[in-house]
Amino acid sequence: MVKPVIVNLTVxxxxxxxxxxxxxxxxxxxxxxLGLKGTHVGCEHGVCGACTLRLDGVAVRGCLTxxxxxxxxxxxxxxxxxxxxxxKDLQDEFxxxxxxxxxxxxxxxLISAGELLERNPLPSREEIRxxxxxxxxxxxxxxxxxxAVETTARKRxxxxx
Amino acid sequence: xxxxxxxxxxxxxxxxxxxxxxxxxxxxxxxxRGTYVDDIVLPRMVHLAFCRSPYAHAEILSIDTAxxxxxxxVVRIVTMADLKDYCTPWVGILDHLKGIKSAPQWPLANxxxxxxxxxxxxxVATSRALAEDAVDLVEIDYRELPAVADMxxxxxxxxxxxxPELGDNLCFERRIDAGDVEAAFAEAAVVVEETLHFNRHxxxxxxxxxxxxxxxxxxxxxxLHMSVQCPHMSKNLYAxxxxxxxxxxxxxxxxxxxxxxxKIHTYSDEMTAGALSVMLxxxxxxxxxxxxxxxxxxxARDHRVTAKMAFNAEGxxxxxxxxxLTGIGPxxxxxxxxxxxxxxxxxxxGGPYKHRNYRVRAxxxxxxxxxxxxxxxxxxxxxxxxxxxxxxKGAAALGMDPAEVRRRSFIxxxxxxYTSPSGAIYERQSHRESLAKLLQTMDYEGLRRxxxxxxxxxxxxxxGFASLIEVTNPSPAFYGVGGARIASQDGCTIRxxxxxxxxxxxxxxxxxxxxxxxxxxxxxxxxxxxxxxxRVITGDTDVVPYGGGTWASRGAGIGGEAALQAGKELRRNxxxxxxxxxxxxxxxxxxxxxxxxxxxxxxxxxxxxxxGRLVYFRGDTxxxxxxxxxxxxxxxxxxxxxxxxxxxxxxxYIEVDVETGLLKLLKYWVVEDCGTVINPLLVAExxxxxxxxxxxxxxxxxxxxxxxxxxxxxxxxDYLLPMAGEMPDIVVEHVTTPTETSELGAKGVGEAxxxxxxxxxxxxxxxxxxxxxxRLAHMPFTPDKILRALGxx
Numbered sequence: 001m002v003k004p005v006i007v008n009l010t011v012x013x014x015x016x017x018x019x020x021x022x023x024x025x026x027x028x029x030x031x032x033x034l035g036l037k038g039t040h041v042g043c044e045h046g047v048c049g050a051c052t053l054r055l056d057g058v059a060v061r062g063c064l065t066x067x068x069x070x071x072x073x074x075x076x077x078x079x080x081x082x083x084x085x086x087x088k089d090l091q092d093e094f095x096x097x098x099x100x101x102x103x104x105x106x107x108x109x110l111i112s113a114g115e116l117l118e119r120n121p122l123p124s125r126e127e128i129r130x131x132x133x134x135x136x137x138x139x140x141x142x143x144x145x146x147x148a149v150e151t152t153a154r155k156r157x158x159x160x161x
Numbered sequence: 162x163x164x165x166x167x168x169x170x171x172x173x174x175x176x177x178x179x180x181x182x183x184x185x186x187x188x189x190x191x192x193x194r195g196t197y198v199d200d201i202v203l204p205r206m207v208h209l210a211f212c213r214s215p216y217a218h219a220e221i222l223s224i225d226t227a228x229x230x231x232x233x234x235v236v237r238i239v240t241m242a243d244l245k246d247y248c249t250p251w252v253g254i255l256d257h258l259k260g261i262k263s264a265p266q267w268p269l270a271n272x273x274x275x276x277x278x279x280x281x282x283x284x285v286a287t288s289r290a291l292a293e294d295a296v297d298l299v300e301i302d303y304r305e306l307p308a309v310a311d312m313x314x315x316x317x318x319x320x321x322x323x324x325p326e327l328g329d330n331l332c333f334e335r336r337i338d339a340g341d342v343e344a345a346f347a348e349a350a351v352v353v354e355e356t357l358h359f360n361r362h363x364x365x366x367x368x369x370x371x372x373x374x375x376x377x378x379x380x381x382x383x384x385l386h387m388s389v390q391c392p393h394m395s396k397n398l399y400a401x402x403x404x405x406x407x408x409x410x411x412x413x414x415x416x417x418x419x420x421x422x423x424k425i426h427t428y429s430d431e432m433t434a435g436a437l438s439v440m441l442x443x444x445x446x447x448x449x450x451x452x453x454x455x456x457x458x459x460x461a462r463d464h465r466v467t468a469k470m471a472f473n474a475e476g477x478x479x480x481x482x483x484x485x486l487t488g489i490g491p492x493x494x495x496x497x498x499x500x501x502x503x504x505x506x507x508x509x510x511g512g513p514y515k516h517r518n519y520r521v522r523a524x525x526x527x528x529x530x531x532x533x534x535x536x537x538x539x540x541x542x543x544x545x546x547x548x549x550x551x552x553x554k555g556a557a558a559l560g561m562d563p564a565e566v567r568r569r570s571f572i573x574x575x576x577x578x579y580t581s582p583s584g585a586i587y588e589r590q591s592h593r594e595s596l597a598k599l600l601q602t603m604d605y606e607g608l609r610r611x612x613x614x615x616x617x618x619x620x621x622x623x624x625g626f627a628s629l630i631e632v633t634n635p636s637p638a639f640y641g642v643g644g645a646r647i648a649s650q651d652g653c654t655i656r657x658x659x660x661x662x663x664x665x666x667x668x669x670x671x672x673x674x675x676x677x678x679x680x681x682x683x684x685x686x687x688x689x690x691x692x693x694x695x696r697v698i699t700g701d702t703d704v705v706p707y708g709g710g711t712w713a714s715r716g717a718g719i720g721g722e723a724a725l726q727a728g729k730e731l732r733r734n735x736x737x738x739x740x741x742x743x744x745x746x747x748x749x750x751x752x753x754x755x756x757x758x759x760x761x762x763x764x765x766x767x768x769x770x771x772x773g774r775l776v777y778f779r780g781d782t783x784x785x786x787x788x789x790x791x792x793x794x795x796x797x798x799x800x801x802x803x804x805x806x807x808x809x810x811x812x813x814y815i816e817v818d819v820e821t822g823l824l825k826l827l828k829y830w831v832v833e834d835c836g837t838v839i840n841p842l843l844v845a846e847x848x849x850x851x852x853x854x855x856x857x858x859x860x861x862x863x864x865x866x867x868x869x870x871x872x873x874x875x876x877x878x879d880y881l882l883p884m885a886g887e888m889p890d891i892v893v894e895h896v897t898t899p900t901e902t903s904e905l906g907a908k909g910v911g912e913a914x915x916x917x918x919x920x921x922x923x924x925x926x927x928x929x930x931x932x933x934x935x936r937l938a939h940m941p942f943t944p945d946k947i948l949r950a951l952g953x954x
Binding site: 098 | 183184187188189190191192193194195196197199200290364365366367368369416417418419420421450451672673674675842843846849850851852853854876877878882883884885886887888890891914
């Protein structure tokens with residue numbers, strides 16, 4: 001076993017300093033070391049998108065990022081996003097539109113959709129579908145998710161839905 | 162007349178049945194505050210990883226664990242020899258599937274491995290990473306044996322017999338011969354035939370199978386935190402095979418990250434976790450990784466069906482003759498068996514139609530691949546696609562419109578209740594009305610015109626239909642009569658708390674489909690409170706009434722009826738107390754929005770919270786002969802029919818690029834008749850999700866095996882799933898034919914989407930390719946297969 005390495009970062013705005021094995025993924029670090037269970041691990045090879053979180057503002061896969069890569073970085077998970085309230089409208093729309101069933105993909109889906117709306121405030125349904133194609137959902141069939149993102153975008157842009 | 166109102170509980174003032182109420186548990190999940198099994202951490206918990214057979218069929222010659230055991234952090238390494246005192250093997254057969262056979266399955270390979278991925282050695286360590294490190298250090302000598310991979314040759318005399326003690330590789334055979342099939346084909350105006358291949362695929366729950374087993378030696382209790390659909394079934398099976406008192410096994414199932422039928426079976430690795438928790442007397446966690454999921458989760462389908470259909474000159478179906486062969490892996494899966502899917506194919510093919518001549522031979526054969534068992538839809542996608550492909554082919558041969566041939570061939574609307582030639586009994590179906598509504602919703606004539614116009618411009622679009630029936634609300638005929646301790650009844654306990662709030666404990670489980678929402682709606686309606694004042698408890702065998710859980714689209718129809726009857730009983734009890742307190746007759750009172758009111762004019766008499774205060778804290782003020790019972794329990798079993806069949810009509814509109822073979826899904830429509838709709842939003846979303854799983858199966862998903870029985874695509878990078886970008890918008894409409902077997906009138910809806918979509922998209926594809934004389938019936942319909950059918954490659 002390789003010796004642990006100290007890593008210093010902020011997670012959801014709080015400074016964190018921990019000794020971690022170099023092989024530890026950011027997703028496992030958040031879940032197992034910090035108890036942030038909202039980041040879900042679905043495939044561990046970067047395909048399903050359930051572990052999507054924000055690293056210095058960019059949406060990344062928690063399972064393809066190592067904790068040791070995050071020295072000095074700012075990580076934000078679904079817990080932090082919820083606490084800050086920045087996606088509250090989108091979260092409310094997900095609930096109203098039943099854009100989640102089992103909820104396992106939902107934190108990653110919300111973070112991906114949130115990033116999309118920052119880059120493209122009024123995406124078309126096709127653009128939403130395209131952008132969310134990095135996040136698998138096995139329950140909904142996606143239409144309700146697309147509806148929820150579209151409705152949120154319109155409301156944010158002051159358009160009637 | 163209170164009874165009159167009781168008969169129409171759906172029409173009660175402030176009924177929440179039929180309303181799109183959001184799910185009470187969704188906000189928690191949308192904040193990442195769910196509790197999935199892998200989120201659970203217990204004191205002294207250790208982690209489990211497995212050495213799994215790299216071969217499809219092999220003898221285990223020796224196992225050397227010395228180097229692995231020396232690794233720091235390793236707690237215990239066991240083989241099957243070490244587990245024999247802790248766990249008994251299981252055999253996946255059911256008494257009512259005549260002649261079905263299988264071999265004993267052990268938690269770890271017992272001398273031989275029969276499929277790639279079968280667990281051979283279990284390693285327990287203080288972390289999963291360390292357990293996997295140790296797995297790499299275990300040395301196992303195998304002697305590879307010839308693998309039986311191809312189901313088509315599994316019964317050949319020169320094919321090795323996988324379990325010699327069984328005599329051959331035949332697991333189960335079902336035959337039906339009803340009417341006079343030979344005569345019907347001899348007299349037919351048109352006969353069409355097709356061979357269809359249904360790809361082996363799997364459920365791919367985003368949350369993998371997960372379990373934490375916590376044995377407490379002081380109490381001899383075993384608590385299982387499981388991601389599961391049927392907690393009481395698991396309680397029974399773990400007690401039975403681990404030699405524990407069943408009353409001391411508790412299954413707790415909080416949030417489940419997708420199940421779809423994957424999480425109703427007995428898995429070796431999970432049972433090993435249970436045995437190890439008993440052995441080590443501490444909590445053991447096992448969470449499958451994605452490769453383990455692909456190799457060891459149950460797979461589904463893998464059928465080859467050759468079928469022919471006869472029509473008379475009027476375009477009515479007169480006979481079906483079919484042969485179904487399915488490869489089920491090396492074991493019939495326990496306890497539901499791997500005979501059910503082919504049984505469903507045999508029972509349901511051509512289900513909407515009025516032919517009386519029906520012949521089937523269906524066989525399940527053993528092979529050295531992953532195990533095959535019940536996944537969402539169970540047999541329906543095959544039965545529907547076979548019947549609907551032949552209907553479309555017949556319509557083309559007859560020179561008739563495919564919708565018209567369906568209309569003419571449907572069972573007559575006045576023929577219900579109707580017994581099909583396979584013996585299935587339908588209470589009432591709405592095929593003609595559903596199809597008519599579908600054609601109107603999709604603007605069928607307009608689409609046909611568009612299709613014709615675009616063909617002239619080299620754009621090739623196709624329209625495909627699928628009419629279907631679906632088994633829901635199963636009675637004990639499904640498993641109970643076969644000797645499996647899988648409850649078909651379910652119960653609900655409902656209570657009024659001192660606050661005026663309602664707490665409801667139900668035996669049906671929440672997998673994200675909305676069980677807790679609909680139980681709250683039903684309870685709220687039956688008692689007379691707002692749904693936000695109802696809390697629903699699911700998934701804990703120490704707390705909820707004994708029940709079957711979630712499978713065969715039973716939650717709403719069975720669990721919902723139990724909740725309705727429990728709620729009505731509680732309401733009666735509350736009104737009896739209220740009558741005594743208010744010196745009125747119970748019949749003159751009602752409960753509306755949490756307030757006792759005069760039934761006649763709604764005048765408020767007393768809030769439920771005040772009644773609760775008096776009953777729980779001031780019993781001294783109540784009449785001396787009144788003992789209030791503010792808890793009620795009711796159970797429900799469907800008995801008057803073996804199943805409540807639903808029906809639906811699907812249509813799919815696609816475009817094929819004949820140069821690239823790419824198929825684009827343009828739009829999809831469903832008209833569903835699931836009886837009483839409790840929550841239209843949730844029903845629509847169950848339907849959409851189901852359709853997308855069916856589209857995935859037909860277009861992308863396939864567990865690919867080499868001739869040696871090696872899974873070639875055990876990762877999400879290689880196994881394709883439907884993504885947002887490829888899926889169409891799906892329109893869902895309803896026809897409502899409530900079942901009269903229950904007061905609620907609800908049938909199931911969880912699987913109908915999956916049942917219809919493969920057939921509908923197949924028919925749409927073949928409709929698009931008709932001008933080219935090309936035809937496909939081999940799923941999944943990948944671009945290369947489409948180009949090959951077009952003769953382009």
